[in-house]
Amino acid sequence: MIQPTRAQMAQLALLAAALASATGAGAAPPRRPEWGAIVRRVSGAGRAVALTFDDGPREPYTSQILDILADQGIKATFFLVGENVRRYPEVVRRIVREGHAIGNHSWSHRSLASVSWEVARREIERTDVLIRAVTGRRPFLFRPPYGALGSQLAGPDGLAARERHLLVLWSVEVADWSTRSPLRVAAGTIRRVSPGSIVLLHDGGGPRGHVVTATRWMAGHLAREGYRLVTVPELLGIASARR
Ligand code: NI
Numbered sequence: 001m002i003q004p005t006r007a008q009m010a011q012l013a014l015l016a017a018a019l020a021s022a023t024g025a026g027a028a029p030p031r032r033p034e035w036g037a038i039v040r041r042v043s044g045a046g047r048a049v050a051l052t053f054d055d056g057p058r059e060p061y062t063s064q065i066l067d068i069l070a071d072q073g074i075k076a077t078f079f080l081v082g083e084n085v086r087r088y089p090e091v092v093r094r095i096v097r098e099g100h101a102i103g104n105h106s107w108s109h110r111s112l113a114s115v116s117w118e119v120a121r122r123e124i125e126r127t128d129v130l131i132r133a134v135t136g137r138r139p140f141l142f143r144p145p146y147g148a149l150g151s152q153l154a155g156p157d158g159l160a161a162r163e164r165h166l167l168v169l170w171s172v173e174v175a176d177w178s179t180r181s182p183l184r185v186a187a188g189t190i191r192r193v194s195p196g197s198i199v200l201l202h203d204g205g206g207p208r209g210h211v212v213t214a215t216r217w218m219a220g221h222l223a224r225e226g227y228r229l230v231t232v233p234e235l236l237g238i239a240s241a242r243r
Pocket of ligand 1: 105
């Protein structure tokens, strides 16, 4: 088993406190991180929002999104598919180098809701191992493909807890995979966002030029509305710090 780094453990203490706050579990932080907990949005984070990009890396879109994020001084979270990490390791290293957060989004992007425990475990572990080999960091966020939790992933005895991951879903989605209109993606996101939102977007899984354009538009707009665009771990940390 791969142990989290000391830096990850410190970050997780913050996450655990934020989760306890978010779930009303009381004032005292739990003794250990609540692995396997489901995070859809984060209350108490003020005017902070987390943009998340799934299914990549996929070029040229991921690099184009990274350029926009760098230009605008914004951080985001990328939920990576193992097969694509293998294809684009340099892009994965750039994501980490530029201060963004990464999460595991399975090896092959099959739904884990209807496969055996062992198949699901292998989808998660294989991706963790490769991400760690490429970046030096083992991810502690997991987003199941299609958001499908099934009966095995969540809870204290679930697979995510056993593999020491938080389950990160989302509170805002605009079906960017079913439209090619950047206006629909940007306007739909802006309309639905509120403080603490986690926004689902896709940089992989198909042609995503419209997501690149939408990201440029909505990032600027949300900043003008006073939103800070941060990573999911930062969102949890902010909520914890304000508790
Ligand atoms: Ni996905």
